[in-house]
Amino acid sequence: MANVFRKRTKHSIFSWDGLGDIAEGRKNLGPEVPVFIYRLLQYTLLDVLTTKYGQQDADDLFRKAGYMAGKALTENALDIHKSIDEFISELQKYLKDNKIGVLKIESFDEKGLNFFLTIGEDLDCSGLKPTNEVVCFYDEGFIQGIMEAYTGKKFMVKEVDCWANGDRVCRFKGCQV
Ligand SMILES: [Zn+2]
Structure with missing residues (x-):
């Protein structure tokens, strides 16, 4: 079987610097x-x-791409050496300044690293017609990548409410795995 990776061109291999x-x-x-x-x-x-x-x-695949983005963004644009409170403040400001969304933490259990958070005015889905679906798989991966890059631990993130599901914000549940 042909090795599909052998033919990859440089522009198809993601790197932060590759954004130009x-x-x-x-x-x-x-x-x-x-x-x-x-x-x-x-x-x-x-x-x-x-x-x-x-x-x-x-x-x-969308979740995987979001994961790469969240991880790379955290490693290249945020300070992972800050305390969790300071890191979340920095992340909130970054997401707002770059018009990705308005992040709010609903609950965060530092011991178990379980959390609920919402993203208002989400870049991917705010304003979509309701289809009784959650659609922000890219965001699930994005948040997972951010949390893993910050903590060095593995996470699972699931969207539980979404604009496309009739809600006015996207709500995500996350936990360490
Ligand atoms: Zn959503």
Whole structure:
């Protein structure tokens, strides 16, 4: 069987540096892009992945991509040496400043590392028509990646409420595994 990884080109291997020098590349247009363009990329990608691999595998692939993003972002843009309270404050500010969403911690058990958190105005799903589904698999992986990069422990994160499920915020339950 052919080794599918042998043919990979450099641009298909994710790295933080691989995101490029955006200030240099977009001197006139700047670093921002409308949310619907972000969603256009995300939802077309999800559609082709689902068509090719089925719903569950496509959702899993999205979760894996979100995990890579959360881990890389934490390692490159946040300070993992801060206390948990300071780290969460920094994360809240980062997510707000970069217009990803409004993070609120509902409960956090430091001993067991169990938590409930909400993301308001979520980049991926806020404003979607209700379809009785939770859809933020990318976010599940994203939060998992952040928590694992900060703690060095393994986590499981599940979305329990979602804009697409009729709620006005996305709510995630997480625990150490
Ligand atoms: Zn959601």
